[in-house]
Amino acid sequence: MNLPADPHAHPSPLGSALHGLKVRAVTARRLLQDALDPRLLRHAQVPQNSWPTVAESRCALWTNDAAGEWRLEAGKVENLRVAARLLDGVCVPARAVFSLWKHLGRPVRRRGFVEGREILQGCVVPSVGGGLCQLSNALYDAASRAGFEVVERHRHSKIVPGSMAEQQRDATVFWPHIDLRFRHRRAFRIEVELSTGALIVRLNSAEAGPAHQAFDGGEATPRARTQRNCLNCAQVDCFRHQQFRTLAAETHAQTAFLLDAYWPEFDEYIARSAGANDIACVPMPARDWGDAPVNARYAWRVEGVKEVHHALALTALRGLHTRALGAQGAARQRAMLDWDRIQAEVMAHHLGPRVTQVVVSQNLLPFLWRAGHLRGRHVEVLMTRDPIVELHRRLEAATRLHPESPTLGDFRAPPELLEAESAALAAAQRIVTPHSALARLFPEKTTLLDWTMPAPSATPLQTTAPRPRPTLMLPASTVGRKGAYELRAALKGFDIRLKILGQELEGRDFWQGYRVERCAADGLEEADLVVLPAHIEHQPRILLAAVAAGIPVIASEACGLARVPGVLEVAAGDVEGLRARLRQSLDHIEADIT
16 A cells, blocks of 8 residues: 655545545456455364464554554454454365455454554554454464465555564455465464464464474553554544544443343442443343332342343243243253353344453353454453363262262263363453352452342241251252252251252152151241252352351352351261261250250
């Protein structure tokens, strides 16, 4: 692209129109040529393979914080994020030509591209798809270091200080007639990654040949640049000034809160951290209309943020479907994962270029990660359950203890979901949870919140009437993952009355020989002791209510109540340890009763 003869001159409408006509003519010619070229194919994206990395190029993702240019930088990062989803995993056969534009396609808004930085007629102007040259630079740099044959490459006409053009390792692109193309005698695979501070391109090849060649431009702090651009230019009489002045006003980064089921601990955390410029996505409003009662499942206090988005129809359909499937079983678990994926896709539409930080409910995390929406963003995870890999480990351990259980082995998440969540949690900058067992999985980056204790009842829950024997409550269904087998074995020889909240899913005769009664959630009124020796428990709300009511609690470490006074902990699966805790607690209770 040619620069104006006078560096202080500014483009005119006529000059820009003539330039546009030239571009259209060249575009038409190149599209015809490419359509007739049998070498140009779009190669498939494949899962990760074992090929070694032969070259890597890393450069700072955010490179400019000059006044008026932050919005273009944010747009550039968004364009790189979209491009990474299209390129990451592309596998090119031996001697086949890789064409950047063949894989990216035309960078237009309907495909997710936004305004970024483009050099046009000597000015840095906002352009849809602008900033993709940073990706072509990195691809060219890696390909040349790996010894690939570069079929087509064009240098920038204007060298931006601090860029790879200064090192002559750049490759500009402009759809479709200025392309980057290369090939290799062996098959190769492209990896494109965006961390919070860097763009990373890797080329993996089946050839054992050249040693790994790397360029590390680091994750440098953005620096101010002074080149003329349409967002900080003082030439207000230029025809482009009015066109882009509203874009220049959008200079503030945003945090997006992508939320699902309500947790009071997270609500308090968000209330402290959310800003007036941020956005929130919540399935339903806290109040459906007018003065309706608060919707307890989605009672998030997000009224102070700039934008709040809901998905009412989706949430209603999800509720109807999951209720029809019942409370347990593999079919329900698969359906919940499907709905989480759909909800994540809907919420992702609100992640605009200015969103640099995402605070996300854990159930949405793997789907957002797999789709590439979290690339290059600071991620905080509201952790509500064990990671899938840890869930599987716990379930497998419980299954080995109780192979006769019909529930412990009924469902496992697909491997691709496990891999996506593991990668997302590893890349997340912060984990937030009140669950002490979950916090121990990521000790170096977890913010451990206090559990929100329910208000104590106005009247004592425990009845003062004498009872012939203590009443023990299992606040869960009779299911293997809640420690039903351990509790049954540990209770042998104790003269107690057992109340169970929920169904007997391990078999109709599971509690044969025990004094067992079904109860509702308010069964705490008659409980002398609450016991939950669970292998998996993520929301111990009934245990917290028991503690608030002054009822002693025995819980496994998996319940995450290590810092809650009044809770005796026992290891999951430890029958003898549970029996000792029961004897200790029941001795005190029987002494009080008598």
